[in-house]
Amino acid sequence: MIVCSCHAISDRALREAAAAGLSHHEVVAVTGAGTDCGCCSETVAEIVAESHGPCRADPCLGCPRRGGA
């Protein structure tokens, strides 16, 4: 499914980039997703966060990626 219509970037491409270890910022920089009209930015962030799985960093209270202990 195309997530970013401005750059024709699919959810699969975003997931593959995130799975390769790229940060959200890096995924955006490499794919261009979210860098034009910005309509897809929230969805791009959600897909990348899902692909990275839960974060276990301690100081990020309130972060939607915060995982369990």
Ligand code: FES
């Ligand atoms: S739809 Fe992604 S930048 Fe426009």
